[in-house]
Every structure is written in C-alpha cells, then in structure tokens.
Amino acid sequence: MTERIIVVGAALYDAGRLLAARRSAPEELAGRWELPGGKVEPGELPEQALVRELREELGVEVEPLERIPGAWPLGRPGYVLWVWTAKLVSGEARPLQDHDALRWLTPDQVGEVDWLDQDRPAVAEAARRLRRA
Template structure:
C-alpha cells in the first residue's frame, strides 16, 4: 500500500480555523482539510508546511508549535500527517489548489465534510478554540 507523509497547518485567526475544500478529483474529492502537502526529501514538517502554504495559498505563515501526528489508512493509501499550529504572517489566503475555503468557529467545525484523517485535528482545534 502506498505510504504518504504530509504536513498540515492549523491556522487560527480571530478565534476561527482555516479549512479548505479539496478539488473534485482523487480519493478525497471535495473533502475538507487543513491545508498542507507532502514532505519533500530532506524536508522537515515545519519547512514543508511553510512551503506548501506559500505555494498553494500565496501566504506567509509562522509555525508556532507542533500539534499532533495522525496515522490513517484510506482504501488506497496510508497517510502520516504531522499537524502544526500556525499564524498568518503576511498575505491573504488565496486559493489555487482548492475549490473553496472557510474560516470556521468552534460551533461550525462540523458543518463541512472533513477528510477522515483530519478529524482528530478537528477535535484538537475544537479544544484549542474553547480555551481562547
């Protein structure tokens, strides 16, 4: 089975978290996710997430901390996802790889159809937002 290692950004701004909807193709078509992408050879999770957000959303972020690692097996691949708390430093989040995006408050986190691997991060986001 294919193994994928990715980094994901939990971007919090004004008590809301940023979520993006995947394109209409592939195993996870139209599912919602925390943005990010695959680690390149020799790249740390922190480096990957900064690069991916710059490439996919045209914004500069700062990684403020490690959040968690999620292991999940989909029907056609296994994913290891390292999630990081991030802050928007510069630029607006401009979609180039996603269909849609939303800033979700604590009571809206389950209003979208999340990719299964992202659900543990949603739970952690809910707890973080409750403590703010």
C-alpha cells in the first residue's frame, strides 16, 4: 500500500481577493497556476505546514481559517491535496520559491488563469466563499 502524503494548499484571501501563484518548476507544471503550499512534514499538523510553506514560498504570515471539504489526488502516487482558506496577517507576497509570478484575483477573475487541474475544485469553492463574504 502506498503511504499517503498530504500536500496543503492555501486559498489565501486579502481585501476580497484570492492569491494565485504561477509554477516555475517542475517543467511539467511550469506556467500553470496553483494555490500555494507544500508537503506536510513528519510530526507537523497540516495547518502548521500551511503557515510554514507560505512563509518559505511567499514571505508572508497567514492564519489558516477552515478546510475546504475534499481531497484531490496529485500526479504522484499517494500524494493528496488538502486546501484551507487563510487570511494574510502580515507581509507582502513575493514569489520566493517554485513560482515566478503572483496574481491577486477577485472572484470574477479566477477563471483568467490556467489553474492546475487538481486545484480547480478548491478554487471554485474559494471563489464562492469570497463572493459570500
């Protein structure tokens, strides 16, 4: 049986917008957009991983809010994506690792970027939640 590895993603909100991050690597994902995040390390809670990953990848401090229901398989066996809504607490997001561009999108703009397939359901739900806020 393949071990399940959780990858966390952030539907990061600020001023009524959602952050999209364009992948720069690996080659097969480069140029497509995702919700930023990364792997949960051993002994780490998913929410802790989300805070750490966004600090490392974007240079920001965030507060996880709630998990978006669902778990989406990723391209590697055993890898699964869990997504949390989160709010920006401090810092200005910059593409420090694994990304070459960032965009803050209103709910009506989320369809303007080419999201990774596994992120699309969570992005749709995140946009719905933003519209209600």
